[in-house]
Amino acid sequence: MQNSFKCGFVAIVGRPNCGKSSLLNKLLKQDIALVSHKANATRKKMNFIVPFKDKNGIESQIVFVDTPGIHHQEKLLNQFMLKEALRAISDCDLCVFMASIFDKTKYYEEFLELTDKPHIILLSKIDIASKEQVLQKINDYKKYSQKFLSLVPVSSQKAINLSDFLFEVAQYLPYSPPLFDTDILTDENLKQIYKEIIRESVFNNLSDEIPYESEVQIEKFIEGETFDKVFAKIFVEKESQKSMVIGKNGQTIKRIGKQAREKMQIIGEKKIFLSLNVFVQKSWSKEKENLKKFGYDFEV
Ligand SMILES: Nc1nc2c(ncn2[C@@H]2O[C@H](COP(=O)(O)OP(=O)(O)OP(=O)(O)O)[C@@H](O)[C@H]2O)c(=O)[nH]1
Numbered sequence: 001m002q003n004s005f006k007c008g009f010v011a012i013v014g015r016p017n018c019g020k021s022s023l024l025n026k027l028l029k030q031d032i033a034l035v036s037h038k039a040n041a042t043r044k045k046m047n048f049i050v051p052f053k054d055k056n057g058i059e060s061q062i063v064f065v066d067t068p069g070i071h072h073q074e075k076l077l078n079q080f081m082l083k084e085a086l087r088a089i090s091d092c093d094l095c096v097f098m099a100s101i102f103d104k105t106k107y108y109e110e111f112l113e114l115t116d117k118p119h120i121i122l123l124s125k126i127d128i129a130s131k132e133q134v135l136q137k138i139n140d141y142k143k144y145s146q147k148f149l150s151l152v153p154v155s156s157q158k159a160i161n162l163s164d165f166l167f168e169v170a171q172y173l174p175y176s177p178p179l180f181d182t183d184i185l186t187d188e189n190l191k192q193i194y195k196e197i198i199r200e201s202v203f204n205n206l207s208d209e210i211p212y213e214s215e216v217q218i219e220k221f222i223e224g225e226t227f228d229k230v231f232a233k234i235f236v237e238k239e240s241q242k243s244m245v246i247g248k249n250g251q252t253i254k255r256i257g258k259q260a261r262e263k264m265q266i267i268g269e270k271k272i273f274l275s276l277n278v279f280v281q282k283s284w285s286k287e288k289e290n291l292k293k294f295g296y297d298f299e300v
């Protein structure tokens with residue numbers, strides 16, 4: 001019945017590395033969102049669509065919005081990322097504040113200073129905490145109980161409490177027909193997803209500052225029924241970084257390409273031809289005009 005259907009936008013926000021993108025991949029049952037053990041992996045918000053049916057048979061379409069980790073930094077790209085997260089909070093019906101089970105509650109206080117949106121607290125990574133630590137942390141949040149709708153401790157890695165979490169979210173969604181086709185996982189196009197997969201491979205295969213000072217652009221994308229051709233550029237800020245991305249005898253770039261291609265084939269369910277080239281673009285992340293060329297537009 002259409003009038004018993006619920007649908008709404010739910011922004012997942014929290015500090016870098018608390019596990020936002022991992023949670024969404026788990027809920028989608030597909031590794032679409034970029035995940036890294038390095039912080040500040042997600043740069044732009046992205047919608048992920050999760051269907052849910054509660055015990056009473058009420059169906060929902062939950063449109064989760066993955067966001068960059070909330071943190072304050074001087075760097076222009078980081079300022080864009082913060083703005084992107086704030087934009088997601090202001091546009092959503094409900095917010096989920098996610099914090100690792102080990103995070104101090106002061107980060108929640110900082111979140112409360114940013115917004116008064118109705119929200120659920122999600123305590124992540126409970127698989128690596130003891131029962132006592134989990135209970136203690138829940139207790140620490142009790143003093144804010146007037147501020148949040150509910151609190152759910154979860155583990156994405158071990159799939160603990162995830163349906164309880166979806167049940168809580170669905171409860172607070174408005175009655176509305178679905179806003180998206182019921183068989184899609186994201187409204188993001190394949191080109192953008194491929195870009196994120198290449199960025200993830202850069203995060204996985206390079207250390208230090210390179211992942212943060214690099215960017216990927218898909219130059220040409222020829223989509224076919226069973227075979228996609230992707231021509232991408234990796235931009236870095238310095239010549240020395242370019243040599244590191246390429247590696248001795250091209251070993252590193254080959255590894256980045258192989259890992260990315262394998263994942264693109266799984267996600268796209270097609271054969272992939274991937275061409276990667278490395279370019280130096282000084283200060284690409286330090287000037288507003290340059291950032292805009294890479295899709296990080298402050299004005300939008
Ligand atoms: N043990 C454990 N690790 C987790 C869990 N969820 C995420 N992680 C790890 O935490 C790290 C960060 O995960 P992400 O999902 O990229 O975190 P994020 O909040 O999206 O990070 P940003 O995009 O940088 O803000 C990765 O190394 C994940 O494997 C979990 O449930 N348990």
Ligand SMILES: [Mg+2]
Nearest residue numbers: 020021041042
């Ligand atoms: Mg992320």
